[in-house]
Amino acid sequence: NDNFGIEKTLKNLGISTENNGVSTGGNYFSNGDFIESHSPTDGQLIAKVKTANAQDYQKVVETAKAAFKEFRMIPAPKRGELVRQFGLKLREYKDDLGKLVSYEMGKSLQEGLGEVQEMIDICDFAVGLSRQLHGFTMHSERPGHRMYEQYHPLGIVGIISAFNFPVAVWSWNTALSWICGNVTIWKPSEKTPLCGIACQNIISEVLKENNLPVGISSMIVGDHEIGDHLVKDKNVALVSFTGSTKVGRIVGKNVAERFGKSILELGGNNAIIITENADLDMSVIGAVFGAVGTAGQRCTSTRRLIIHESVYDEVKNRLVKAYGQLKIGNPLDENNHVGPLIDQDAVNQYLNSIEKCKAEGGKFVVEGGVLEGKNYKSGCYVRPCIAEVENSYEIVQHETFAPILYLMKYNNLDDAIAMQNDVPQGLSSAIMTQNLREAELFLSQSGSDCGIANVNIGTSGAEIGGAFGGEKETGGGRESGSDVWKYYMRRQTNTINYTTNLPLAQGIKFDL
Numbered sequence: 001n002d003n004f005g006i007e008k009t010l011k012n013l014g015i016s017t018e019n020n021g022v023s024t025g026g027n028y029f030s031n032g033d034f035i036e037s038h039s040p041t042d043g044q045l046i047a048k049v050k051t052a053n054a055q056d057y058q059k060v061v062e063t064a065k066a067a068f069k070e071f072r073m074i075p076a077p078k079r080g081e082l083v084r085q086f087g088l089k090l091r092e093y094k095d096d097l098g099k100l101v102s103y104e105m106g107k108s109l110q111e112g113l114g115e116v117q118e119m120i121d122i123c124d125f126a127v128g129l130s131r132q133l134h135g136f137t138m139h140s141e142r143p144g145h146r147m148y149e150q151y152h153p154l155g156i157v158g159i160i161s162a163f164n165f166p167v168a169v170w171s172w173n174t175a176l177s178w179i180c181g182n183v184t185i186w187k188p189s190e191k192t193p194l195c196g197i198a199c200q201n202i203i204s205e206v207l208k209e210n211n212l213p214v215g216i217s218s219m220i221v222g223d224h225e226i227g228d229h230l231v232k233d234k235n236v237a238l239v240s241f242t243g244s245t246k247v248g249r250i251v252g253k254n255v256a257e258r259f260g261k262s263i264l265e266l267g268g269n270n271a272i273i274i275t276e277n278a279d280l281d282m283s284v285i286g287a288v289f290g291a292v293g294t295a296g297q298r299c300t301s302t303r304r305l306i307i308h309e310s311v312y313d314e315v316k317n318r319l320v321k322a323y324g325q326l327k328i329g330n331p332l333d334e335n336n337h338v339g340p341l342i343d344q345d346a347v348n349q350y351l352n353s354i355e356k357c358k359a360e361g362g363k364f365v366v367e368g369g370v371l372e373g374k375n376y377k378s379g380c381y382v383r384p385c386i387a388e389v390e391n392s393y394e395i396v397q398h399e400t401f402a403p404i405l406y407l408m409k410y411n412n413l414d415d416a417i418a419m420q421n422d423v424p425q426g427l428s429s430a431i432m433t434q435n436l437r438e439a440e441l442f443l444s445q446s447g448s449d450c451g452i453a454n455v456n457i458g459t460s461g462a463e464i465g466g467a468f469g470g471e472k473e474t475g476g477g478r479e480s481g482s483d484v485w486k487y488y489m490r491r492q493t494n495t496i497n498y499t500t501n502l503p504l505a506q507g508i509k510f511d512l
């Protein structure tokens with residue numbers, strides 16, 4: 001079984017059985033240890049990757065520094081042209097890259113392709129933006145003076161990404177970084193290094209075709225040690241980190257220690273409030289996709305449902321029925337709804353969370369468990385499950401990166417909003433209602449405290465056009481659309497005096 005043509009896909013993407021995990025664009029090298037990438041879909045070894053050591057890292061940084069000096073002088077719309085061509089190349093590679101994402105990470109093929117589509121979309125967005133990096137101009141209080149502000153490139157942007165969006169998060173950061181005139185160094189998750197290599201191969205083609213210097217797009221494969229190098233390096237102006245709150249806390253501190261800039265995109269604990277006025281058909285579909293899509297391994301996965309008491313039993317019964325129809329299996333097979341978890345550690349965390357939930361009094365209405373048999377040889381396939389809980393349980397306050405859905409009941413919307421907000425994380429949230437008053441209250445300043453608040457849409461997934469990110473322990477960062485590009489540039493206020501006098505601000509007199 002060649003697993004839906006995966007061998008050909010690997011070949012098309014330039015991945016061999018042994019790969020170098022360090023690249024400055026065009027060239028590859030690496031002197032660290034080998035890591036292995038196994039597919040969670042079938043447990044097979046896909047390929048080996050040699051990681052970056054400290055000397056490799058140093059070489060990458062020096063190359064990036066030199067490239068920045070050249071790249072920052074290229075006009076922004078011309079840098080946009082690079083991103084436009086990258087978007088075209090991604091269209092060519094969409095099927096292969098989407099399939100690799102599905103095979104190496106374990107999400108469904110549709111979701112893998114969706115991730116690549118997000119990359120294409122952010123390229124299109126960034127191309128337009130490359131002609132719109134504008135600041136304000138304002139009136140000076142002094143006669144014969146002009147005042148305005150402009151945005152300059154930052155330098156090197158370091159990107160550290162999580163396993164669950166192994167390609168899209170990189171592109172959100174690179175597409176904006178490049179049009180802003182920055183060069184990038186990416187440390188992909190060590191759980192999905194081949195997705196990193198495939199992306200680096202694609203951008204390297206574009207850079208080469210345009211005779212651009214090496215060092216505009218670099219990659220270092222490795223674990224937390226090499227990530228730590230990047231985080232603590234004062235040459236790296238901005239660290240964009242996507243991952244767990246636990247690691248984000250360390251990264252945030254280390255970057256702040258050296259007064260670097262950071263964007264932190266950390267864990268979520270997302271809830272949907274289903275009111276008595278909700279369309280229950282939509283609510284159930286939104287909740288099931290949000291909870292089981294990517295096997296519950298999205299930062300925006302639906303973890304909690306807060307349901308009005310008058311519709312609680314009906315929603316619960318419909319969910320139990322829907323879960324009974326879920327097909328679990330190889331994510332490359334489009335008949336399946338749910339694929340595997342990323343690895344054995346993730347399976348153990350899922351099992352521990354179920355135990356903890358039971359110990360705290362949780363009542364499972366759909367039981368979980370690990371699947372066994374010839375279709376589940378990797379040992380990473382688990383049953384999506386549903387438990388009735390209290391919001392205050394310790395386990396409910398915690399993000400378990402697996403398909404466990406918690407149900408809770410409310411009888412007044414203020415209480416439901418308070419429950420929705422009463423967790424340490426603040427990423428995504430949603431209300432299902434056809435009542436205008438309920439929807440507006442949820443969106444008001446006394447409503448959801450999350451970075452994303454939706455009406456009649458689930459919590460899961462987002463469009464690239466909006467700013468993406470969350471509050472509280474989700475880290476406060478924003479990526480992708482809207483005016484997020486400003487995070488990737490340094491802001492400068494300029495005042496120009498075109499008179500022969502030197503009037504001081506605030507009318508201060510200083511006569512000699």
Ligand code: NAD
Pocket residue numbers: 160161162163164165187188189190222223224225226227228231242243244245247248250251264265266267268298299300399401427469470474
């Ligand atoms: P993780 O925190 O274990 O790892 C993320 C990355 O950090 C990896 O590349 C890892 O090698 C690196 N890393 C680990 N220790 C480091 C250190 N000390 N210094 C520098 N880098 C270090 O996360 P994961 O398991 O890959 O991903 C799942 C988590 O990511 C979940 O919590 C999820 O909610 C979160 N996530 C958040 C968003 C968002 O946009 N908010 C998006 C995707 C994933």
